[in-house]
Amino acid sequence: xxxxxxxxxxxxxxxxxxxxxxxxxxxxxxxxxxxxxxxxxxxxxxxxxxxxxxxxxxxxxxxxxxxxxxxxxxxxxxxxxxxxxxxxxxxxxxxxxxxxxxxxxxxxxxxxxxxxxxxxxxxxxxxxxxxxxxxxxxxxxxxxxxxxxxxxxxxxxxxxxxxxxxxxxxxxxxxxxxxx
Numbered sequence: 001x002x003x004x005x006x007x008x009x010x011x012x013x014x015x016x017x018x019x020x021x022x023x024x025x026x027x028x029x030x031x032x033x034x035x036x037x038x039x040x041x042x043x044x045x046x047x048x049x050x051x052x053x054x055x056x057x058x059x060x061x062x063x064x065x066x067x068x069x070x071x072x073x074x075x076x077x078x079x080x081x082x083x084x085x086x087x088x089x090x091x092x093x094x095x096x097x098x099x100x101x102x103x104x105x106x107x108x109x110x111x112x113x114x115x116x117x118x119x120x121x122x123x124x125x126x127x128x129x130x131x132x133x134x135x136x137x138x139x140x141x142x143x144x145x146x147x148x149x150x151x152x153x154x155x156x157x158x159x160x161x162x163x164x165x166x167x168x169x170x171x172x173x174x175x176x177x178x179x180x
Contacts, residue, residue, distance in 0.1 A: 053103030
Protein backbone atom coordinates (compact mmCIF):
# COMPACT_ATOMS: atom_id res chain seq x y z
CA UNK A 1 0.00 0.00 0.00
CA UNK A 2 1.52 3.37 -0.98
CA UNK A 3 2.19 5.92 1.74
CA UNK A 4 2.91 9.63 1.66
CA UNK A 5 6.03 10.21 -0.38
CA UNK A 6 5.93 6.86 -2.17
CA UNK A 7 5.83 7.99 -5.77
CA UNK A 8 7.89 7.43 -8.86
CA UNK A 9 10.34 9.95 -10.22
CA UNK A 10 9.80 8.86 -13.81
CA UNK A 11 6.77 7.65 -15.70
CA UNK A 12 6.30 3.91 -15.31
CA UNK A 13 6.90 2.06 -18.55
CA UNK A 14 5.35 -1.29 -19.29
CA UNK A 15 6.19 -4.16 -21.55
CA UNK A 16 4.04 -6.94 -22.90
CA UNK A 17 5.10 -10.45 -22.05
CA UNK A 18 5.99 -12.94 -24.76
CA UNK A 19 2.77 -14.88 -24.08
CA UNK A 20 0.56 -11.86 -24.79
CA UNK A 21 -0.49 -11.44 -21.14
CA UNK A 22 -1.23 -8.06 -19.64
CA UNK A 23 1.61 -5.57 -19.45
CA UNK A 24 3.72 -5.50 -16.31
CA UNK A 25 5.96 -2.78 -14.94
CA UNK A 26 9.60 -3.07 -15.94
CA UNK A 27 10.96 -2.40 -12.47
CA UNK A 28 10.87 -0.16 -9.43
CA UNK A 29 12.74 3.00 -8.73
CA UNK A 30 16.39 2.21 -8.47
CA UNK A 31 15.79 -1.51 -8.90
CA UNK A 32 19.03 -3.13 -9.87
CA UNK A 33 21.17 -0.08 -9.20
CA UNK A 34 24.53 -1.18 -7.89
CA UNK A 35 25.56 -0.14 -4.38
CA UNK A 36 28.70 1.49 -5.75
CA UNK A 37 26.60 3.68 -8.06
CA UNK A 38 24.55 4.83 -5.09
CA UNK A 39 27.64 5.61 -3.01
CA UNK A 40 29.35 7.48 -5.83
CA UNK A 41 26.20 9.46 -6.58
CA UNK A 42 25.75 10.30 -2.89
CA UNK A 43 29.37 11.42 -2.63
CA UNK A 44 29.06 13.54 -5.76
CA UNK A 45 25.95 15.25 -4.38
CA UNK A 46 27.71 15.92 -1.05
CA UNK A 47 30.57 17.60 -2.91
CA UNK A 48 28.71 19.48 -5.65
CA UNK A 49 26.01 20.97 -3.38
CA UNK A 50 28.33 22.83 -0.98
CA UNK A 51 30.64 23.72 -3.87
CA UNK A 52 27.75 25.40 -5.70
CA UNK A 53 26.68 27.17 -2.48
CA UNK A 54 30.18 28.62 -2.12
CA UNK A 55 30.25 29.71 -5.77
CA UNK A 56 26.89 31.46 -5.34
CA UNK A 57 28.21 33.35 -2.29
CA UNK A 58 30.50 35.26 -4.62
CA UNK A 59 27.67 36.06 -7.01
CA UNK A 60 25.05 37.61 -4.70
CA UNK A 61 25.09 41.04 -3.05
CA UNK A 62 23.60 40.25 0.36
CA UNK A 63 25.97 41.02 3.23
CA UNK A 64 26.07 39.21 6.56
CA UNK A 65 24.51 40.84 9.62
CA UNK A 66 27.98 41.49 11.08
CA UNK A 67 28.83 43.62 8.02
CA UNK A 68 25.84 45.94 8.55
CA UNK A 69 26.23 49.27 10.39
CA UNK A 70 23.43 48.30 12.78
CA UNK A 71 25.66 45.51 14.10
CA UNK A 72 29.03 47.30 14.02
CA UNK A 73 29.86 46.77 10.35
CA UNK A 74 30.43 49.24 7.53
CA UNK A 75 27.52 48.55 5.13
CA UNK A 76 24.31 50.58 5.42
CA UNK A 77 21.25 48.33 5.66
CA UNK A 78 19.25 50.47 3.20
CA UNK A 79 22.04 50.22 0.62
CA UNK A 80 22.28 46.47 1.09
CA UNK A 81 18.52 45.99 0.85
CA UNK A 82 18.21 48.13 -2.30
CA UNK A 83 21.13 46.48 -4.09
CA UNK A 84 20.40 44.14 -7.01
CA UNK A 85 20.31 40.44 -6.14
CA UNK A 86 23.17 39.42 -8.43
CA UNK A 87 26.55 41.07 -7.98
CA UNK A 88 27.97 42.71 -11.08
CA UNK A 89 31.53 42.10 -9.90
CA UNK A 90 33.38 40.05 -7.29
CA UNK A 91 33.98 43.24 -5.28
CA UNK A 92 30.22 43.99 -5.16
CA UNK A 93 29.41 40.55 -3.77
CA UNK A 94 28.30 40.35 -0.16
CA UNK A 95 29.70 36.82 0.33
CA UNK A 96 26.83 35.83 2.61
CA UNK A 97 24.00 34.31 0.55
CA UNK A 98 23.65 31.31 0.66
CA UNK A 99 25.21 30.09 3.91
CA UNK A 100 28.24 27.85 3.39
CA UNK A 101 28.08 26.17 6.81
CA UNK A 102 24.36 25.40 6.46
CA UNK A 103 25.05 24.16 2.92
CA UNK A 104 27.54 21.68 4.34
CA UNK A 105 24.92 20.35 6.76
CA UNK A 106 22.15 20.23 4.18
CA UNK A 107 24.45 18.26 1.85
CA UNK A 108 23.43 15.27 3.96
CA UNK A 109 20.02 15.50 2.28
CA UNK A 110 21.69 13.28 -0.31
CA UNK A 111 21.16 10.40 2.14
CA UNK A 112 17.42 10.72 1.47
CA UNK A 113 17.96 10.22 -2.25
CA UNK A 114 20.46 7.40 -1.62
CA UNK A 115 17.84 5.52 0.42
CA UNK A 116 15.31 6.12 -2.33
CA UNK A 117 17.66 4.85 -5.02
CA UNK A 118 18.44 1.77 -2.92
CA UNK A 119 14.72 1.04 -2.54
CA UNK A 120 15.00 1.25 1.25
CA UNK A 121 12.18 3.45 2.66
CA UNK A 122 13.59 3.35 6.21
CA UNK A 123 17.00 4.57 5.00
CA UNK A 124 15.27 7.18 2.90
CA UNK A 125 13.34 8.76 5.77
CA UNK A 126 16.26 8.48 8.20
CA UNK A 127 18.44 10.20 5.62
CA UNK A 128 15.91 13.00 5.30
CA UNK A 129 15.80 13.41 9.09
CA UNK A 130 19.60 13.44 9.35
CA UNK A 131 19.95 16.01 6.56
CA UNK A 132 17.32 18.32 8.02
CA UNK A 133 18.58 18.05 11.62
CA UNK A 134 22.26 18.61 10.77
CA UNK A 135 21.39 21.45 8.39
CA UNK A 136 19.17 23.10 11.01
CA UNK A 137 21.83 22.75 13.73
CA UNK A 138 24.45 24.38 11.47
CA UNK A 139 21.91 27.07 10.54
CA UNK A 140 20.95 27.88 14.12
CA UNK A 141 24.60 28.10 15.17
CA UNK A 142 25.35 30.57 12.36
CA UNK A 143 22.21 32.60 13.20
CA UNK A 144 23.19 32.76 16.88
CA UNK A 145 26.68 33.90 15.92
CA UNK A 146 25.14 36.72 13.89
CA UNK A 147 26.88 35.44 10.80
CA UNK A 148 23.78 34.89 8.63
CA UNK A 149 20.18 35.83 8.14
CA UNK A 150 17.69 32.95 8.20
CA UNK A 151 17.03 33.44 4.48
CA UNK A 152 20.64 32.54 3.68
CA UNK A 153 20.26 29.18 5.39
CA UNK A 154 16.96 28.46 3.61
CA UNK A 155 18.67 29.23 0.30
CA UNK A 156 21.37 26.69 1.20
CA UNK A 157 18.76 24.01 1.83
CA UNK A 158 17.06 24.78 -1.49
CA UNK A 159 20.33 24.69 -3.45
CA UNK A 160 21.44 21.42 -1.86
CA UNK A 161 18.04 19.78 -2.38
CA UNK A 162 18.00 20.81 -6.04
CA UNK A 163 21.55 19.56 -6.62
CA UNK A 164 20.80 16.22 -4.93
CA UNK A 165 17.61 15.78 -6.98
CA UNK A 166 19.41 16.58 -10.22
CA UNK A 167 22.38 14.31 -9.52
CA UNK A 168 20.23 11.38 -8.37
CA UNK A 169 17.67 11.73 -11.20
CA UNK A 170 19.44 9.37 -13.63
CA UNK A 171 19.89 6.75 -10.91
CA UNK A 172 16.26 7.05 -9.80
CA UNK A 173 14.95 6.82 -13.35
CA UNK A 174 17.12 3.88 -14.38
CA UNK A 175 15.11 0.77 -15.01
CA UNK A 176 16.54 -2.69 -15.65
CA UNK A 177 16.16 -4.09 -19.14
CA UNK A 178 13.42 -6.75 -19.14
CA UNK A 179 14.56 -10.33 -19.73
CA UNK A 180 13.71 -11.69 -23.15
